[in-house]
Amino acid sequence: MDLHLLADNLTNPALLFFLLGVLAVQLKSDLRIPQNSSKFISIYLLFSIGFKGGQELSHSTFNAEIMGAVALGLLTAVAIPLYTFFILKRNFSIYDAGAIAAAYGSVSAVTFVTAGSFLEMLDYKFNGYMVAVMALMEAPAIVVGVILIRFFTTEREGPKIGSIIKHSLTNGSVLLILGSLCIGYLANEEQAQGIKPFTNDLFKGFLAVFLLDMGISSGEKLNDFIKHGKFALLFSLFIPLINGCAVAWLSDYFVAEAGNRFMLAILAASASYIAVPAAMKIAVPKANPGLFLPMALAVTFPFNITIGMPVFLTIIEST
Numbered sequence: 001m002d003l004h005l006l007a008d009n010l011t012n013p014a015l016l017f018f019l020l021g022v023l024a025v026q027l028k029s030d031l032r033i034p035q036n037s038s039k040f041i042s043i044y045l046l047f048s049i050g051f052k053g054g055q056e057l058s059h060s061t062f063n064a065e066i067m068g069a070v071a072l073g074l075l076t077a078v079a080i081p082l083y084t085f086f087i088l089k090r091n092f093s094i095y096d097a098g099a100i101a102a103a104y105g106s107v108s109a110v111t112f113v114t115a116g117s118f119l120e121m122l123d124y125k126f127n128g129y130m131v132a133v134m135a136l137m138e139a140p141a142i143v144v145g146v147i148l149i150r151f152f153t154t155e156r157e158g159p160k161i162g163s164i165i166k167h168s169l170t171n172g173s174v175l176l177i178l179g180s181l182c183i184g185y186l187a188n189e190e191q192a193q194g195i196k197p198f199t200n201d202l203f204k205g206f207l208a209v210f211l212l213d214m215g216i217s218s219g220e221k222l223n224d225f226i227k228h229g230k231f232a233l234l235f236s237l238f239i240p241l242i243n244g245c246a247v248a249w250l251s252d253y254f255v256a257e258a259g260n261r262f263m264l265a266i267l268a269a270s271a272s273y274i275a276v277p278a279a280m281k282i283a284v285p286k287a288n289p290g291l292f293l294p295m296a297l298a299v300t301f302p303f304n305i306t307i308g309m310p311v312f313l314t315i316i317e318s319t
Contacts, residue, residue, distance in 0.1 A: 014117060015305055017208045021215020022222075022302075033213040041210045042110075043176065048199045048206075049113050049131060050177040054184020055192055056128020066129050068254035069264060072247070073133040076268045077140040080243055081105030085148050087239075091231045092291070094152045099280045099287035102145025103296050104239060106272035107137045109177065110214065114305050115266040117207060119259050122313075126259035128184075134267055135177045141272075142279045149284055172278075218302065221294040232291065236271075236299040244269030244308055248315040258316050265312040269304050271296035 024031040033041075060066070081101040088097035112134050119126060184192070226233075248265035255261050273296040280287050 012118065012121065014114060014204070014208045014211050018211040018215040018218075018302065018305070021212045021217075022219040023215075025216055025219025025222075032216065033209065038210070038213045041206050041213070044206055045113050045203075045210060046109055046176045047180045048203055049109070049116065050180025051184035051187075051192075051195075051199050053128040053131025054181040055187070056184075057132065057181065058128075058185045060127055060129055065255055065257070065260075066127075069129065069133050069260060070136060072251060072254045072264055073137045073267065074140060076243070076247055076264075077105050077107075077137040078144055079105075080268065081141045081144040081148070084235075084239060085145070088235070089152070093286075094149055095284055095286040096288050096291050098145040098149035098152075099276070099284055099289075100235075100292045100295065101148065102141050102280065103273070103276040103292045104243070104271045104300075105141025105144060106139075106276050107134055107267045108270035108272055108296070108301065109134065109274065110210070111266060111270040111301060111304055112263065113207060114211070115263060115309060117204060118305075118309050119262060124259040124262065125257070126263045127257065128181075130260055130263045131177060131181050133264070135181065137267060138272070138275050142276060142283075145276075145280075146283050149287075214297070214301070218294075218298040221298045232295055233299060236295040237303055240269040240271065240300050240304060240308060241311070244304070244312045245315055248312045249319060251316070252319050258313075261316045262309075262313055265316070266304065266309060269300075269308050269312065271300045273297040273301070 021031075081098075081104065084104055085097050085101040088100050092100065116126065244265045247268035248261065251261040251264045255264065271292075273293055276296075277289055277293055280289070280292075
């Protein structure tokens, strides 16, 4: 791994604000981002990345590379919950194993946004269609996780698979990304220029504040997570690393651009802590959010933005 690349990433202001949030909790500071402000910033980030992706997509020609990226993304979103479920059910209940598997098969929009900022810092580009790939990867893992839970338990009651799919696709974060993507695609260049200062120029500042808030949330959940033992910690470190490295290598057979390959790898390594908890609350109320939320947010997310991203990019650059 390129140590210079790792050092650059560790001095990224967005990451340092995340660490400041964790430190604030450990110091028992009263530093908090107001809930309404936090919600607005998350909406802004999803809107901005979706709109910019749509604009990029409008300049792209539908080709084999786009089809390859979508195919690999969907394959990843189905394969990860399938194999991780059988690892997890040896140490957790079926309900928790299915929920955690779904979280790790699904994706984190915030990790995607942070990875985009990381690429920009290194002058790498990724295509707008990757936003669509990210959105398409949200729902399949949730559906696979619920099906596995239903199959391995005697309970057959609860929402039907069709309603779970609908809920996954109409989840606020997924709908906003897809909607913004379509609007960005339909807007002409002149119209898009009018909101460019909002979607582009303010982006990194809002991302830094949002990661400060994520750091505070992670720090608060860390102690609860530690109580669940060593296995949960090892899983939330090594499984994302394995998934990301595998896709970083495998993506060479599907996609040519290094930036797009990197985004596929980081999506495979990320874990959902927005869409999956919302879906599992309805579909699998017996699953314990005190497990999959801290695993995704307090361990996997910081691991990906510190160690994971340089590792995945190093693999891509060497293949």
